[in-house]
Amino acid sequence: MQRLRFLVWKEFLELRLNPRLFGVVIVAPIIQLTMLGYAATTDIHDVPVVVADGDRSARSRELISKFEASPNFSVVATVTTVNEIEPFLERGRAWLALSIPAGHGTAVESHVPSTVQVVADGTDSNSTTVALGYATSLIGAYAQELIGAAAPGAAPPIDARIRVWYNPRLESRFFMIPGVLALVLLVVTANLASMAVVREKELGTLEQLNVTPLRRWELIVGKLLPYGLIAMVDVLLVVAVAVGWFQIPLLGSFALLVAMSAIYVFSTLALGLFISTISETQQQAMMTSTFFFLTPMLYLSGFIFPIENMPQVIQPVTYLIPLRYFLVIVRGIFLKGIGLELLWPQALALLAWGTGMLALAVLRSRKRAA
Numbered sequence: 001m002q003r004l005r006f007l008v009w010k011e012f013l014e015l016r017l018n019p020r021l022f023g024v025v026i027v028a029p030i031i032q033l034t035m036l037g038y039a040a041t042t043d044i045h046d047v048p049v050v051v052a053d054g055d056r057s058a059r060s061r062e063l064i065s066k067f068e069a070s071p072n073f074s075v076v077a078t079v080t081t082v083n084e085i086e087p088f089l090e091r092g093r094a095w096l097a098l099s100i101p102a103g104h105g106t107a108v109e110s111h112v113p114s115t116v117q118v119v120a121d122g123t124d125s126n127s128t129t130v131a132l133g134y135a136t137s138l139i140g141a142y143a144q145e146l147i148g149a150a151a152p153g154a155a156p157p158i159d160a161r162i163r164v165w166y167n168p169r170l171e172s173r174f175f176m177i178p179g180v181l182a183l184v185l186l187v188v189t190a191n192l193a194s195m196a197v198v199r200e201k202e203l204g205t206l207e208q209l210n211v212t213p214l215r216r217w218e219l220i221v222g223k224l225l226p227y228g229l230i231a232m233v234d235v236l237l238v239v240a241v242a243v244g245w246f247q248i249p250l251l252g253s254f255a256l257l258v259a260m261s262a263i264y265v266f267s268t269l270a271l272g273l274f275i276s277t278i279s280e281t282q283q284q285a286m287m288t289s290t291f292f293f294l295t296p297m298l299y300l301s302g303f304i305f306p307i308e309n310m311p312q313v314i315q316p317v318t319y320l321i322p323l324r325y326f327l328v329i330v331r332g333i334f335l336k337g338i339g340l341e342l343l344w345p346q347a348l349a350l351l352a353w354g355t356g357m358l359a360l361a362v363l364r365s366r367k368r369a370a
Contacts, residue, residue: 044130044309046074050094052082057105063116063158066142067098072134082117089121089165090338092328095131096120108146108157115159122167123335124175127306136160166335177248178334179303181238182326185231185261186268187294192227193272194285202281220362224269231265232258242334251337257330263347264326267354271322274361297323325349 049067053060067073076094079085088094099117107114118135120128143156167174200223235258242248250257271293279285299305300314301323307315318324325346332338340347 044127044134044306045072046308047072047096047127047131047134048076048094048308049073049096049098049135050076050085050088051078052080052085052097052099053078054080054082054102055100055104056080059105059108060100063100063104063139063142064098066138070134070138072131072138085119089119090332090336090342092121092332094121095124095128096135098135111157113157113159115161117161117163119163119165122164122170122174123331124306125167125170125172126175127309128164128167129170132162132164136162173246174248174335175331177242177246178330179327181235181242181261182264182323182330183298183303184234184238185265185326186297186323188234189227189231189265189268190272190275190289190293191286192230193224193269194275194279194289195282196223196227197273197276198279198282198285201276220273224273227272228262228265228269231268232262235261248334250334252333253339256340256343257333260326260329260333260343260347260350263350263354264322264329267322267350267357270354270357270361274357274364277361277364297321300324302327319349320353322350322353325353 051064051067053064064075064078068075073096077088082097082099085094085097085099089097097119099119101115101117104114104116116139118132118139120132122128139158139160140156143158146157164170239250239254239257243250272289275285275289275293279288300307300310300318301321302318303323307318307324310318328346329343329350332343
């Protein structure tokens with residue numbers, strides 16, 4: 001027992017002498033629990049709604065006020081025609097659209113059923129199902145208020161018609177499988193790139209490469225390019241399986257998807273290079289990428305939990321996650337068929353993120369070499 005006690009004590013001393021490993025096993029779980037405990041929620045609230053009010057009457061404004069007063073909805077805009085709601089749903093600025101037809105107020109006052117339409121963005125099937133349940137319940141409760149003291153068999157004055165865009169059958173695989181492409185690229189490129197550079201450190205060959213005529217950019221490109229090519233092959237494989245086997249519709253441009261994937265791979269390779277500059281061993285690189293980068297990105301990017309439902313204090317953090325932008329791109333191209341005219345902000349954000357991360361990694365490597 002005494003020998004065992006000394007051996008255990010020795011391991012704790014070695015752990016204490018390695019502050020980076022200590023941070024991974026002690027600090028990282030605390031940070032993840034604090035952040036993800038709030039972000040990992042399936043609750044749906046403040047659903048963004050755009051309203052197409054073609055009536056502009058007191059009754060239409062009364063219905064809109066019901067949505068504004070509900071804690072489950074947030075009216076982001078009020079437009080006049082149904083054609084104006086499409087950009088809101090395409091860009092993800094609204095999950096639902098409420099269309100109130102002209103003559104709605106007159107019909108309600110005349111006790112003639114009025115048909116309103118609720119259009120939903122079906123890309124996130126789970127959240128959309130809950131949001132539609134909230135909407136139909138709210139409209140039904142409002143219709144009961146209008147009936148008032150009428151006979152129990154009286155027809156409801158408002159009839160809500162539901163339409164779901166982009167994923168009419170609300171199949172969850174339509175939402176998840178395009179996201180798997182983004183996750184696979186992140187895991188493959190960030191992990192392999194970081195460990196490839198660190199492996200050179202462990203073997204002592206990185207110093208030998210540094211004294212060769214190779215320029216720094218040539219060394220970086222030479223180390224990262226093979227994993228970039230592997231990632232692009234993965235893009236082709238995942239898209240083929242998604243479309244051919246799982247029957248996921250690819251409504252947008254395949255060429256645009258490949259181009260956007262290349263920008264995303266550039267960003268994740270830059271992340272892997274940065275991880276290599278703060279790691280001394282392959283084990284440390286893997287643990288750092290997993291605990292400090294991949295796991296938080298998985299939960300905070302919108303891959304599983306909608307960003308709009310996260311606490312306001314956490315939502316700004318998601319702008320630092322490249323996976324967030326590529327998820328919008330890949331789901332938009334697959335399910336909505338949108339093009340670069342709508343996706344350029346995400347593409348620009350990815351390019352800026354990757355450039356910044358690459359610059360930071362190069363700066364750190366120069367300091368270490370000095």
